[in-house]
Amino acid sequence: MKGNTMKIYLQIKRFNPEKDKKPSFQKYTVEVDRTDRLLDALIKIKDSDDPSLGFRRSCAHGVCGSDAMVINGMERLACKTLIKDVAEKDGDTIKVEPLRTLPVQRDLLVDQAPFFQNYRKVKPYLINPEHVPEKERIQSPEKRNEFDDATKCILCAACFSACPVKKEVNPAFLGPAAVVQASRFIEDDRDRGFEERLPELDYPDGIWPCENRFECTRVCPRNIKVTKLINLTKRKITEFRKNKEKT
Amino acid sequence: MIHEYEVVIVGAGGAGLYAALEASKKAKTAVFSKLYPIRSHTGAAQGGIGAALGNVEEDKPEWHAFDTVKGGDYLTDQGAACLLADEAVQAVYDLENRGLPFNRTPEGRIDQRRFGGHTRNFGEAPVRRACYAADRTGHMILQTLYQQCTKNDVSFFDEFHAIDVLIEDRKCAGLVLIELATGELHIVRAKAMLFATGGFGRMFRITSNAHANTGDGPALLARRDVPLEDMEFFQFHPTGIRNMGILITEGVRGEGGILRNNKNERFMERYAPTLLDLAPRDMIARAILTEIRDGKGIKGDGAIDDYVYLDATHLGREVIEAKLPEIADFCRTYLGIDPAEKPMPVHPTAHYAMGGIPTDTHGRVYADSIGNRFEGLYAAGECACVSVHGANRLGTNSLVDLIVFGRRAGQHIADFVRNVDLSPLPVNAMGSAQKFVRRLFDGKNGPRPAEIKKTLQGVMMRNVGIFRKGKEMAEAVEKLEELRNEYLEIRVNDHNKAFNTNLLEILELGNLLDIAYISAACALNRTESRGAHAREDYPERDDKTWLKHTLAWLRKDKVEIDYSSVDVSVWDPKPRKY
Numbered sequence: 126m127k128g129n130t131m132k133i134y135l136q137i138k139r140f141n142p143e144k145d146k147k148p149s150f151q152k153y154t155v156e157v158d159r160t161d162r163l164l165d166a167l168i169k170i171k172d173s174d175d176p177s178l179g180f181r182r183s184c185a186h187g188v189c190g191s192d193a194m195v196i197n198g199m200e201r202l203a204c205k206t207l208i209k210d211v212a213e214k215d216g217d218t219i220k221v222e223p224l225r226t227l228p229v230q231r232d233l234l235v236d237q238a239p240f241f242q243n244y245r246k247v248k249p250y251l252i253n254p255e256h257v258p259e260k261e262r263i264q265s266p267e268k269r270n271e272f273d274d275a276t277k278c279i280l281c282a283a284c285f286s287a288c289p290v291k292k293e294v295n296p297a298f299l300g301p302a303a304v305v306q307a308s309r310f311i312e313d314d315r316d317r318g319f320e321e322r323l324p325e326l327d328y329p330d331g332i333w334p335c336e337n338r339f340e341c342t343r344v345c346p347r348n349i350k351v352t353k354l355i356n357l358t359k360r361k362i363t364e365f366r367k368n369k370e371k372t
Numbered sequence: 373m374i375h376e377y378e379v380v381i382v383g384a385g386g387a388g389l390y391a392a393l394e395a396s397k398k399a400k401t402a403v404f405s406k407l408y409p410i411r412s413h414t415g416a417a418q419g420g421i422g423a424a425l426g427n428v429e430e431d432k433p434e435w436h437a438f439d440t441v442k443g444g445d446y447l448t449d450q451g452a453a454c455l456l457a458d459e460a461v462q463a464v465y466d467l468e469n470r471g472l473p474f475n476r477t478p479e480g481r482i483d484q485r486r487f488g489g490h491t492r493n494f495g496e497a498p499v500r501r502a503c504y505a506a507d508r509t510g511h512m513i514l515q516t517l518y519q520q521c522t523k524n525d526v527s528f529f530d531e532f533h534a535i536d537v538l539i540e541d542r543k544c545a546g547l548v549l550i551e552l553a554t555g556e557l558h559i560v561r562a563k564a565m566l567f568a569t570g571g572f573g574r575m576f577r578i579t580s581n582a583h584a585n586t587g588d589g590p591a592l593l594a595r596r597d598v599p600l601e602d603m604e605f606f607q608f609h610p611t612g613i614r615n616m617g618i619l620i621t622e623g624v625r626g627e628g629g630i631l632r633n634n635k636n637e638r639f640m641e642r643y644a645p646t647l648l649d650l651a652p653r654d655m656i657a658r659a660i661l662t663e664i665r666d667g668k669g670i671k672g673d674g675a676i677d678d679y680v681y682l683d684a685t686h687l688g689r690e691v692i693e694a695k696l697p698e699i700a701d702f703c704r705t706y707l708g709i710d711p712a713e714k715p716m717p718v719h720p721t722a723h724y725a726m727g728g729i730p731t732d733t734h735g736r737v738y739a740d741s742i743g744n745r746f747e748g749l750y751a752a753g754e755c756a757c758v759s760v761h762g763a764n765r766l767g768t769n770s771l772v773d774l775i776v777f778g779r780r781a782g783q784h785i786a787d788f789v790r791n792v793d794l795s796p797l798p799v800n801a802m803g804s805a806q807k808f809v810r811r812l813f814d815g816k817n818g819p820r821p822a823e824i825k826k827t828l829q830g831v832m833m834r835n836v837g838i839f840r841k842g843k844e845m846a847e848a849v850e851k852l853e854e855l856r857n858e859y860l861e862i863r864v865n866d867h868n869k870a871f872n873t874n875l876l877e878i879l880e881l882g883n884l885l886d887i888a889y890i891s892a893a894c895a896l897n898r899t900e901s902r903g904a905h906a907r908e909d910y911p912e913r914d915d916k917t918w919l920k921h922t923l924a925w926l927r928k929d930k931v932e933i934d935y936s937s938v939d940v941s942v943w944d945p946k947p948r949k950y
Contacts, residue, residue: 143868160706172822176874177866183582186618186702188511189411205705230553231871237408250519251471260425261468263480269473276473276505276512280410315471348701 190281252318386774387753388568394782417510419623420502444762555869612721735781763903
């Protein structure tokens with residue numbers, strides 16, 4: 126692993142509600158391996174340099190969704206970002222900021238409550254009042270695959286932060302992740318909750334503000350085709366309306 | 373602030389959420405969790421949940437129970453194992469009915485695959501028992517349970533960290549917690565409480581466990597004179613990503629992956645001729661270390677960072693992308709390799725605590741070795757010890773444990789609270805927690821918590837790891853005594869109240885130190901080899917002396933040990949061969 130170590134700077138946006146009127150950047154020097162995670166660098170700073178640095182972390186391998194933040198301008202998980210992905214050489218600076226569109230609690234910690242409120246709105250659970258015939262419900266592998274992409278979501282809020290519509294056009298927009306959750310059930314042939322969810326999606330601040338800017342898809346650390354799922358759901362709603370008008 | 377509930381659940385992983393779903397049907401219930409619920413480590417479980425559905429080949433719960441007992445090297449309580457295997461079947465159907473997206477057979481049933489130690493007809497050959505959702509089964513279980521909690525309006529208190537438990541005369545009165553957002557202490561009175569705080573793999577340097585896995589529940593209880601059971605048994609998963617410890621699911625070998633040394637040999641042929649790469653985890657972890665020690669690691673120098681290969685290249689890209697997409701992603705992200713093209717460099721990683729808070733099959737916590745219990749105190753999931761895993765857990769059985777015993781505890785606790793009143797709070801209930809926190813903020817300077825943690829993790833890894841020796845473990849116990857003393861000198865560096873993660877880490881470190889201390893003392897005490905507890909100075913299993921559970925108390929900074937009997941009512945202990 127020789128020659129892999131480098132000295133870099135982390136420029137971290139800090140805010141302490143007990144002391145600061147507004148956020149400001151603080152610069153830290155840290156020695157890291159090129160293949161270290163950015164999270165490793167943050168932990169190193171917290172352990173040896175500045176224990177007051179605030180951030181969330183848990184699994185450290187991209188499955189729990191705790192450490193989404195804005196790294197060099199882009200939403201990423203700190204534990205799924207290697208130093209070499211965001212810094213090339215000795216002396217490089219990596220800029221680290223909290224997620225956008227959510228209130229900052231302290232340093233890199235944001236209040237996730239608004240995000241989870243929107244999640245809950247779309248009734249993110251299987252709705253099917255029918256009696257289960259025997260043991261498990263039958264579902265073909267093909268039908269199971271139709272909603273596979275949406276099941277990967279870890280609710281990290283990266284898409285919620287990156288959405289330009291939320292930032293610039295309509296802050297009340299439901300946001301990409303909630304639609305992904307709705308889609309996960311709408312596309313599941315065991316679910317019967319489409320009409321029950323409809324009022325939560327089909328209203329001006331619901332699914333419709335999305336303008337296909339694709340930022341959600343670009344930043345999703347789980348590589349979910351978020352925009353595609355939003356469009357799929359929009360189409361379902363339009364078709365449903367059309368059929369309803371006919372009958 | 374004082375809250376009042378009938379039932380309080382600490383921890384929001386699989387066991388906590390399942391218990392909350394059941395308990396909240398009948399009783400006023402709240403879940404307190406130090407993480408946002410959906411961030412719990414259940415979500416990192418990959419390969420599957422074992423249940424004898426028999427969807428792809430003949431299988432029986434009885435075979436599953438036997439495998440669990442044999443896998444646990446006969447320290448498993450056999451009645452509990454039978455119950456686990458029986459109820460696993462309905463538990464999996466329940467999860468499916470609640471929306472869990474299992475992979476499917478061509479006929480549309482829940483698909484099943486092979487996993488380590490799970491066999492047909494009492495050990496004849498591997499059987500396809502693990503129900504799975506790609507290699508994110510735990511993620512899907514956690515999501516499904518959280519979805520159901522959302523549907524049923526379960527009350528959550530997110531980012532509350534428990535720091536003391538109020539028990540008087542073996543009766544539970546409540547809990548003291550600190551709220552991360554404000555730094556305020558809260559008292560929660562409850563008729564009954566359930567701990568579901570998960571594991572404590574972070575006491576080792578290389579682990580698959582999340583940073584949050586610091587044994588908070590068991591440590592809190594140990595400090596209040598609750599015994600811990602079988603703490604010497606800690607599982608190392610054979611296949612963690614080299615140096616990082618990130619888990620590579622046993623499902624890789626379930627799908628046909630093969631372990632190879634630097635001579636390209638399938639070395640498991642020499643250690644487990646029948647089950648080969650699907651032998652139980654303790655045996656494979658030892659086999660890997662033995663190969664490395666014999667100079668057959670890939671580097672060949674036998675050093676601490678030597679490793680072996682897990683080869684999945686022959687499975688083909690289609691199988692890997694359909695059934696193992698997560699680990700393929702890990703390999704690309706952290707190793708820069710594609711497992712369809714190159715073998716994965718792996719080394720055992722600290723993974724799972726077989727031991728924990730001693731409970732019966734309803735989750736009720738035992739107070740001593742003769743079956744007396746605490747009133748209103750429950751535990752479930754990895755932090756508990758029923759014991760269904762004995763000296764070594766089989767793959768997939770942790771998820772079964774969460775679901776089966778999370779549900780049972782939730783049902784029992786809801787019935788229990790109907791007939792009891794809140795216990796009076798002890799005098800000065802918050803006193804001990806307040807005193808502890810105040811000292812941390814007294815403005816003095818102390819040692820860095822990160823240094824103590826690093827030393828702790830290094831000592832446990834070297835001296836209480838896969839192969840153990842009396843002398844080394846005695847050194848570890850001594851070192852841990854020192855570290856526990858040093859810990860008392862630690863002070864916060866961050867003096868703010870809101871979102872003080874420095875304080876949180878110090879509290880977690882205290883828990884890890886106590887848990888490591890108890891674990892090391894129990895390991896030193898057990899002079900035999902059984903399951904994951906492999907002693908080079910006592911290489912044989914000794915049923916005559918040691919077919920018994922350890923119960924350990926932390927009293928006046930010393931570990932006191934007693935024993936309780938093992939339920940061997942179904943199968944006679946036999947030598948363990950695969």
